[in-house]
Amino acid sequence: MNEDRMDEVLLDSQSVHKSFGRTEALRGASLSVAAGEVVAVTGPSGSGKSTLLLCAAGVLRPESGRVTYAGQDLDELGEAERSRLRRRDFGLVLQFGQLVPEMSAVQNVALPLLLDRHDKASSFTAARGWLERLDALDLADARPGEMSGGESQRIAIARALVSGPRVIFADEPTGALDTVNSERVLQVLLEVSRETSASLVLVTHDNRVAAVADREVILRDGSNELRVGA
Amino acid sequence: MAIGHVLLGILERGPAHGYDLKRTHDERFPSAKPLAFGQVYAGLAKLASDGLVEVAETQQEGGPERTTYAITPAGVETLESWLAAMESAGPYPADELVRKTITSLLRGADTTAFLQRQRATHLAVMRELVASQADVTNAAASIAIDHSISHLDADLRWLETAAERVAADRTRTA
Amino acid sequence: MFALAWTMARAGGWARSALLAGCTAAVSGLLLVAVALIFISDSADEQVASFVRDGGTRGGVVFAVLLLTLPPLLLLDQAVRLGSAHRGRRLAALRVAGATPSEVRRLGAIEVGIPTSVGAVLGIGVFAVLRGLLGGREYDPETLDGSNFAVVPTSGAPSLWQVAVVAVVAVVGTFVGWWASRAVVNSPLGVTRRRSQRPPRPWGFVLLLLAAALTPTALSVNHDTDFVPFVVIALIVLALVVLAPWVAYVIAKRLARRTDRPASLLAAQRIIAEPGAAGRAAAAIGGIGLVSGGVVGFILDVRGNEDSSYMAGAILVAISLLVGLLVAAGSMAVHSVESLLDRRREVAFLAASGMLESELELAARREITMVALPLASVGSALGAATLPVIGGGPLAESIVAIVLGVGITVTLVWLASAFAVRAVRPWARRAASPLNLRTE
Numbered sequence: 064m065n066e067d068r069m070d071e072v073l074l075d076s077q078s079v080h081k082s083f084g085r086t087e088a089l090r091g092a093s094l095s096v097a098a099g100e101v102v103a104v105t106g107p108s109g110s111g112k113s114t115l116l117l118c119a120a121g122v123l124r125p126e127s128g129r130v131t132y133a134g135q136d137l138d139e140l141g142e143a144e145r146s147r148l149r150r151r152d153f154g155l156v157l158q159f160g161q162l163v164p165e166m167s168a169v170q171n172v173a174l175p176l177l178l179d180r181h182d183k184a185s186s187f188t189a190a191r192g193w194l195e196r197l198d199a200l201d202l203a204d205a206r207p208g209e210m211s212g213g214e215s216q217r218i219a220i221a222r223a224l225v226s227g228p229r230v231i232f233a234d235e236p237t238g239a240l241d242t243v244n245s246e247r248v249l250q251v252l253l254e255v256s257r258e259t260s261a262s263l264v265l266v267t268h269d270n271r272v273a274a275v276a277d278r279e280v281i282l283r284d285g286s287n288e289l290r291v292g293a
Numbered sequence: 294m295a296i297g298h299v300l301l302g303i304l305e306r307g308p309a310h311g312y313d314l315k316r317t318h319d320e321r322f323p324s325a326k327p328l329a330f331g332q333v334y335a336g337l338a339k340l341a342s343d344g345l346v347e348v349a350e351t352q353q354e355g356g357p358e359r360t361t362y363a364i365t366p367a368g369v370e371t372l373e374s375w376l377a378a379m380e381s382a383g384p385y386p387a388d389e390l391v392r393k394t395i396t397s398l399l400r401g402a403d404t405t406a407f408l409q410r411q412r413a414t415h416l417a418v419m420r421e422l423v424a425s426q427a428d429v430t431n432a433a434a435s436i437a438i439d440h441s442i443s444h445l446d447a448d449l450r451w452l453e454t455a456a457e458r459v460a461a462d463r464t465r466t467a
Numbered sequence: 468m469f470a471l472a473w474t475m476a477r478a479g480g481w482a483r484s485a486l487l488a489g490c491t492a493a494v495s496g497l498l499l500v501a502v503a504l505i506f507i508s509d510s511a512d513e514q515v516a517s518f519v520r521d522g523g524t525r526g527g528v529v530f531a532v533l534l535l536t537l538p539p540l541l542l543l544d545q546a547v548r549l550g551s552a553h554r555g556r557r558l559a560a561l562r563v564a565g566a567t568p569s570e571v572r573r574l575g576a577i578e579v580g581i582p583t584s585v586g587a588v589l590g591i592g593v594f595a596v597l598r599g600l601l602g603g604r605e606y607d608p609e610t611l612d613g614s615n616f617a618v619v620p621t622s623g624a625p626s627l628w629q630v631a632v633v634a635v636v637a638v639v640g641t642f643v644g645w646w647a648s649r650a651v652v653n654s655p656l657g658v659t660r661r662r663s664q665r666p667p668r669p670w671g672f673v674l675l676l677l678a679a680a681l682t683p684t685a686l687s688v689n690h691d692t693d694f695v696p697f698v699v700i701a702l703i704v705l706a707l708v709v710l711a712p713w714v715a716y717v718i719a720k721r722l723a724r725r726t727d728r729p730a731s732l733l734a735a736q737r738i739i740a741e742p743g744a745a746g747r748a749a750a751a752i753g754g755i756g757l758v759s760g761g762v763v764g765f766i767l768d769v770r771g772n773e774d775s776s777y778m779a780g781a782i783l784v785a786i787s788l789l790v791g792l793l794v795a796a797g798s799m800a801v802h803s804v805e806s807l808l809d810r811r812r813e814v815a816f817l818a819a820s821g822m823l824e825s826e827l828e829l830a831a832r833r834e835i836t837m838v839a840l841p842l843a844s845v846g847s848a849l850g851a852a853t854l855p856v857i858g859g860g861p862l863a864e865s866i867v868a869i870v871l872g873v874g875i876t877v878t879l880v881w882l883a884s885a886f887a888v889r890a891v892r893p894w895a896r897r898a899a900s901p902l903n904l905r906t907e
Contacts, residue, residue: 083902107457113905122819122901143823150821157904160812161820163733165740174729178822183727206740223820234904242439250427270449271442274419283460290409 073098073262074230076119079128081111088114089125090285096230099260101253103267103276110282112266113234119264120153120232121145132230150178154223154231154261156252158238161219162207168218169194169203175226193221197251213244220248224255231256234266242271249275296328296336301345301364301372308349308363311337323434324422324441337362345371390448394455408456412449419445483549486801487579487640488586490543493794494536495590495636500597500619501532502628507620515617518780528618530697534704534754535787538794541751545744545798547579547647549805554578558648575648576641583640587633594619594629601783616779667742671710678702704754707842711750715838716742722837730826734833737806744802745838751795752880753842759788759879760850760872767868789879796883799835803891807898814895815903827895828888835884840877847876 074096081089089111096102096119104112117123118130121137130137132152137145149155162171169190176186194200197217207215216236223231233252237245253275256263265272273279281288296318303309303317311333319327340346345368350361364372390411398404422445426438504525507515518524558571566574602621678699685696719738726732738745766781807814817827851872852865 083905107453117819117901117904120819122904146818146821146823148821149819153821155816155820157816161816163736163813163817164810165736166733167736170732170736174732175820177727177729177732178826186727246426270416270419270446271423274416274423279416288409 071097074119074132074264076115076125076130077128079115079118079125079130081114081118081123081125087285089118089128091128092282092286093128094119094264094280096262096264098229098262099256100278101256101263101265101276103265103273103279104282105267105273105279106282106288108268111285112268112282115282116232116234116264116266120155120230121149122155150175151226152229154226154228156216156219156223156231156233156236158235159212159215162215162222164207167204167206168199168210168221171207171218172221172225175222179226189225190221193225194218197221212239213241213248216240216244216248217251220251227259228261230262230264232264232266235268236265237267237269237272245269245272296332297340297345298372298375300333300336300340301368301375304346304362304364305369305372308361310359310361314362321433322437323425323429324438340368343371344368398459404459405456408452408459412452412456415445415449415452419449483546484582486546486549487543487582488589490539490546491583491586491636491640492589492593493539494543495587495633496593496597497532497536497539498632498636499590499594499629501529502626502632503594503620504529504532504618506626506628515620516779518777519618519620526694526697530700531784531787534758535791537704537754538751538791538798541747542794542798542801543583543643544747545801545805547643548744549801553808554648572645572648576645579644579647580637580641583643584637587636587640590633590636591629616783618783667712667716667746669710669713671706671708671713674702674706674709678706703757707750707754708747711753711838711842712742712746714842715746715749718838718841719745729822730829731833731837733830734837737830737834738837741806745799745834748795748799748802748835749838749842751798752792752839752883753846755788755791755795756843756846756876756880757850758784759876760847760869761853762788762850763847763872763875764851764853764868767864767871792879792883793886796835796887797890799839799884800887800890803831803834803887804894807891807894811898811903814898815901818899819901819904824896824899827899828892831891831895832884832888835887836881839880839884843876843880844873847872 072095074094076092076094078091078093079089080087080091092111092115094102094104094115104115106112114123118125118128121130121132121140124138132148137148140148155161162168163174166174169187172190172193173186176189177183181189191200191203194203197220199214199217199221202210202214202218205214207218210218216239220236223233231252236252237248240248249272252263252265255261263276265276267273299318299321300314303314303321309317311330314337315328315330315333318333319325337346341348341362345365346362347365348360349363352359352361394404394407394411397407419442422438422442426435426442429435429438504519507519507525519528554575558575561574562568562571598619598621601616601619681695681699681702685699715738719735719742722731723735723739726735762781762784766778814827818824848869851868
C-alpha cells in the first residue's frame with residue numbers, strides 16, 4: 064500500500080494465522096484496506112483467500128495476528144459485539160447460498176434492517192429501493208428457489224448493501240455467473256462503493272474481477288506472495 | 294489483406310470516403326490500434342486496382358479533394374468468400390512472451406520476479422480494457438473488447454499456472 | 468441388495484436408526500398393552516384397577532392407550548424425514564448409477580424397515596416393562612381391592628394377536644420407508660427441495676362437521692351407542708391432524724405480515740414454506756392440551772371423592788400427557804435438526820452477517836410456539852370447559868378449571884419448546900459455524 068495512504072487505513076489484518084484441524088489455511092497473511100479503496104485478493108485455490116476475508120470481516124477468529132477495524136481490535140470484542148459490528152458496518156456477499164430459502168427477496172433484503180431494530184415500514188421501503196436499484200423489483204415476492212443464479216446474486220448484493228456498510232466483503236461474487244451477469248453484478252458493487260465511499264474487498268480467481276480493483280493482494284499457501292524486486 | 298476485408302465490410306453498408314472508413318473502423322474495433330490514414334488510402338488503392346471497389350464520386354468544395362468509394366459486385370463476392378472461410382484454430386506460433394519465459398526459466402534466473410512483473414503489466418492492460426468495456430454501449434464494440442479481454446485472460450491464467458509450476462518445481466528440488 | 472441397503476442405512480447415521488427403532492418400540496409396546504386390555508378374561512384371577520375391570524370403562528382405557536401412540540408416531544414420521552435431503556441425494560446418485568426405480572424403492576424400504584422391525588420386536592420389551600410397572604397382581608384375598616395403578620393385565624397368555632401386532636408394525640414401518648423413497652424414484656436428478664409447496668386446504672372442517680353431527684348421539688344415554696363418543700373423539704383428533712397444517716399456515720401468514728421482529732418473521736416464513744411439520748406437532752400439542760384441560764377439570768371435580776381410583780386414573784393420564792408433550796416437542800426438535808442440517812450454509816451466513824445466536828434460537832423457538840401455543844390454549848380451554856358445562860357445575864368452578872387448565876398447559880408447552888430448543892443447540896451451533904461458508 065502507498066505510504067501516504069497508511070493513515071486512512073480502515074481495515075487492517077496483520078500476520079494472521081488460522082488452521083482448520085491439521086490444515087493451516089493462513090500462515091501470517093496480511094491485508095489492509097483504506098477507506099473507499101477497492102482491493103482484490105487473488106491466488107490459487109486453497110491459498111487462504113476466503114479464510115483471510117472471513118478473518119478480516121470478524122467472522123472467524125484467527126489463532127494469532129491482529130485484526131482491526133477503524134482502530135478497534137476485533138479480538139477484544141465479544142461474540143455479540145462482533146455480530147453487531149458485522150450487521151451495521153460490514154456487508155457480506157458470497158458465491159451462492161446466502162439467502163434464506165423460505166423468505167421472499169424483499170424479506171431477505173429487509174432482514175439486516177429488521178435485525179437492527181428498524182421499524183417494519185422503513186425497512187421494507189429501503190429494501191424495495193435497493194431492489195429497484197438492482198433491476199430486481201419484479202423479483203420482490205419471489206423466493207430464492209424460484210430465481211436464476213444472477214437474480215439471486217443481485218438480491219444478495221441488495222441485502223449486503225441495505226444497511227449502508229462501510230466495508231463490502233465479496234467472496235467470489237461472480238463465481239457462479241456467466242460473463243454478462245458477472246459484469247452487471249460487479250458494476251453495481253463498484254458504483255455503490257464509489258458513491259458511498261465504502262471499501263470493497265473482492266476475493267476472486269477471475270482476472271476480470273481483479274482488474275476492477277485499485278490494488279491486488281496475491282496469496283500463496285496462506286501468506287502474501289513475496290514481491291521480488293518490486 | 295485483413296484491413297481490406299474490413300473496409301469492404303464497411304463499404305457494403307454504403308459508399309464512404311477515407312475519413313469515414315477510418316472512423317467507422319476505429320469504432321468497430323475499439324481495442325485495436327486506430328487506423329492511420331495512410332493505411333486506409335493504401336488499402337483503398339489496392340482494392341480499387343483489384344476491381345473490388347470503385348470511385349463513386351469526387352467532390353471539391355474549397356477544401357481538399359474528397360473521393361467517395363463504393364463496393365463492386367466482385368468486392369461483395371470477395372467479402373462473402375472471406376467470411377465463408379473459417380479461421381484456423383491454431384497452433385499459435387510461440388510469441389515473445391513464451392520465448393522470454395522459457396528462456397528465463399532455463400537460464401536459472403529468477404523467473405518468479407519476471408512472472409510477477411509480467412502479470413502486473415498484463416493486469417494493467419486488463420484494467421483499461423475492463424474500464425472501456427463499461428463505457429461502450431453497443432454490442433459489436435463489446436464483443437470486440439471481449440475478444441481482447443479473453444486473450445489477455447488466457448495469458449494471465451497461463452502466467453499464474455507458470456508461477457505455480459515454478460513454485461512447485463522449487464519445493465521439489467529444494 | 469441387502470448389503471447395499473445396510474451400507475446406506477449406516478451412511479444415514481445411527482441416530483436416525485435408533486430414533487426409528489425407539490419410536491416403533493414405543494408404538495408397538497402400547498399396541499401390545501391395548502391388545503392385552505381387549506383380550507382380558509373376565510374370569511381371570513387378577514387384581515386390576517376398577518376402571519379396567521369394569522367392562523364399561525375399559526373401552527375408554529383402550530382408546531386412551533391408542534391415543535398415546537400418536538406422539539411417538541409423530542416423532543416416527545419426523546424421524547423418517549430426518550436427513551431426507553441427504554438420503555434423496557444418495558438414492559438419486561444410485562439412480563444415476565443405474566439402479567431401477569423398484570430397486571431404489573426396495574432400498575428405501577429396507578433402510579427404514581430394518582430399524583422399525585427391530586423396534587417392533589423391542590416393543591415386546593416395552594410391554595414387559597409396562598407390565599412390570601403397572602401390571603395387575605395375582606389374586607390375594609388380603610388386599611381385595613386391586614392397585615389403582617394396575618392397568619396392564621398380566622393374566623392372558625402370549626397370544627397370536629400379540630405376534631400379529633409386532634408383525635403388522637414391522638410391515639407398516641417397511642411400507643413407510645418404501646413410500647418415502649417414492650419422490651426420488653420419479654427423477655434420477657433427485658428431489659427438488661425448497662420449491663414452495665401448495666398451501667394446505669382446510670378439508671379438516673368436513674370432519675369437524677361430521678363430529679358435530681354425531682355429538683347429540685354421543686351425549687345420549689342409550690347404551691347401544693356407547694361407542695359413538697369414541698368415534699366423535701377420533702373424528703376430532705383426525706380433524707385436528709388434518710387441519711393443523713392449514714391452521715399453522717394461516718397463523719404464520721398473518722404473523723409474517725404484521726411482525727417487525729426478525730426472529731418471528733424467520734419462523735413464520737419457515738412455517739409458511741413447510742406448514743406440515745409445525746402443524747402436526749402443534750396438533751399433537753393441541754390434542755394434549757384438550758385432554759390435559761379435561762384432566763384439570765376432572766381432578767377439580769373428583770377432589771374429595773371416596774373412590775381414589777379416579778384420582779389414580781387422572782394421575783396416570785397426566786403422566787402420559789407429560790410424556791406425550793415431551794415426545795411432541797422432541798418431534799419439533801428433530802424437525803429443527805433436519806432443517807438446520809439442510810440449510811447449514813444459509814444459517815452460517817445469517818450468523819456471519821450479524822444475526823446473534825440468541826436471535827437464531829428465538830426464531831427456532833417461535834417456530835414451535837407460534838402455532839402450538841394457540842392450539843394448546845384453545846384445546847385446553849375446550850377440554851377444561853367440557854366437564855363443568857356438561858355436568859352443569861357452578862360457573863365459578865368452570866372458570867377456575869379453564870384458567871388453571873390453560874395456564875398449566877401453556878406453561879408446559881412453553882417449557883417443552885425451551886427444552887426442544889435446548890436439545891437442538893449443539894446442531895444449531897454447528898450449523899452457524901463459519902466453517903460452513905468455506906468453499907475451498
